[in-house]
Amino acid sequence: MPYVNIKVTQEGGPNGTGPSTDEKQRLVAGVTDLLFKVLGKNPATTFVVIDEIPLENWGMDGRQVSTIRAERA
Amino acid sequence: MPYVNIKVTQEGGPNGTGPSTDEKQRLVAGVTDLLFKVLGKNPATTFVVIDEIPLENWGMDGRQVSTIRAERA
Amino acid sequence: MPYVNIKVTQEGGPNGTGPSTDEKQRLVAGVTDLLFKVLGKNPATTFVVIDEIPLENWGMDGRQVSTIRAERA
Amino acid sequence: MPYVNIKVTQEGGPNGTGPSTDEKQRLVAGVTDLLFKVLGKNPATTFVVIDEIPLENWGMDGRQVSTIRAERA
Amino acid sequence: MPYVNIKVTQEGGPNGTGPSTDEKQRLVAGVTDLLFKVLGKNPATTFVVIDEIPLENWGMDGRQVSTIRAERA
Amino acid sequence: MPYVNIKVTQEGGPNGTGPSTDEKQRLVAGVTDLLFKVLGKNPATTFVVIDEIPLENWGMDGRQVSTIRAERA
Numbered sequence: 001m002p003y004v005n006i007k008v009t010q011e012g013g014p015n016g017t018g019p020s021t022d023e024k025q026r027l028v029a030g031v032t033d034l035l036f037k038v039l040g041k042n043p044a045t046t047f048v049v050i051d052e053i054p055l056e057n058w059g060m061d062g063r064q065v066s067t068i069r070a071e072r073a
Numbered sequence: 074m075p076y077v078n079i080k081v082t083q084e085g086g087p088n089g090t091g092p093s094t095d096e097k098q099r100l101v102a103g104v105t106d107l108l109f110k111v112l113g114k115n116p117a118t119t120f121v122v123i124d125e126i127p128l129e130n131w132g133m134d135g136r137q138v139s140t141i142r143a144e145r146a
Numbered sequence: 147m148p149y150v151n152i153k154v155t156q157e158g159g160p161n162g163t164g165p166s167t168d169e170k171q172r173l174v175a176g177v178t179d180l181l182f183k184v185l186g187k188n189p190a191t192t193f194v195v196i197d198e199i200p201l202e203n204w205g206m207d208g209r210q211v212s213t214i215r216a217e218r219a
Numbered sequence: 220m221p222y223v224n225i226k227v228t229q230e231g232g233p234n235g236t237g238p239s240t241d242e243k244q245r246l247v248a249g250v251t252d253l254l255f256k257v258l259g260k261n262p263a264t265t266f267v268v269i270d271e272i273p274l275e276n277w278g279m280d281g282r283q284v285s286t287i288r289a290e291r292a
Numbered sequence: 293m294p295y296v297n298i299k300v301t302q303e304g305g306p307n308g309t310g311p312s313t314d315e316k317q318r319l320v321a322g323v324t325d326l327l328f329k330v331l332g333k334n335p336a337t338t339f340v341v342i343d344e345i346p347l348e349n350w351g352m353d354g355r356q357v358s359t360i361r362a363e364r365a
Numbered sequence: 366m367p368y369v370n371i372k373v374t375q376e377g378g379p380n381g382t383g384p385s386t387d388e389k390q391r392l393v394a395g396v397t398d399l400l401f402k403v404l405g406k407n408p409a410t411t412f413v414v415i416d417e418i419p420l421e422n423w424g425m426d427g428r429q430v431s432t433i434r435a436e437r438a
Contacts, residue, residue, distance in 0.1 A: 007295040021129050026330045028132030034322040048132035056240050059247030059267035076153040099184045101278030107176040121278035174351030194351035202386050205393030205413035222372040245403045253395040313421050320424030340424035
């Protein structure tokens, strides 16, 4: 009965505003399949929760991702 | 000083868009009371945080809940 | 399909080293029941994960709980 | 490679609707600097994620913060 | 720069006490690869953290997994 | 009433087995002070929880930190 939480920044995807519905489905299916293949975990009780984080709420290297992206643009 | 995080899918409730304010209050009161009764934890320092997750961001059985709900409809 | 995470300090319980097996069972049953009663959530797909945190790894008021407990002793 | 998650209520800040972009930047910089100074952690691989929680989704003392704030007003 | 947290019960694996080092490596590699393939995320800044939870600290269907396993034995 | 969770690998510190008690105290005090200075948050209701993660349970760049450390040794 695994629980998996995936946090990604709210960017990319078809509109630049984050993963599409289909991309999220591929994450859910991929993680569930991985846990079944590696550990034999039952897909029926494998939960996957995806959190999309605004760029200004995610920091790396002491700076917000919104700033990092603007510098590279 | 417990910290409790409750994650539910963003559905149900009075408008079908998730728990109502009152239902959230009942969750907060119920969890706080439970921790007091079972472990004697002080309500004043018991935190409860509720996260409401969009249906397409929650996966179970390798599929998004949005898909599971559509199939059953 | 709720997911609930309960974090408590590793203290109290029958030996002073944290909740007993039975106390954890009461937390699991109580939270699951609460989510069923308030939101109609299916117990079969309600997960509860309890984390027990060493006193020196939990801070409140700018101090470790291990220090707060020692001061009150 | 630390990972830090900061959860705050969605209030305060310049408009009363939560921390400003600049305040979030100061949190990101401050936490990253703290981990470097205390533990020597590399800022390049220090992640900071800020979650802003609606007042009715955060409980303390058995009541929602939205209720606590209204009572004090 | 995704962050992924995988929680599994502390069981199974070569000694029945949880995933082996190699199985954890396969989880890390698999999740990192999935995020690269589906969302183009840079593996260098993809973090994966695995938590192994004692059976009596994980509840499902209102009961501890330790109890569920004992009933099935 | 902020809640802060700091996850670090279980290494470094005086014995190479993770942060010392004093280092953790400095993290708790530093984060609490930061939230007070930047957002005016009350230290009395600021919680800080530190998780120390075994090296083989933390992955970066598709590999376990235990492997990364061994390669650099």
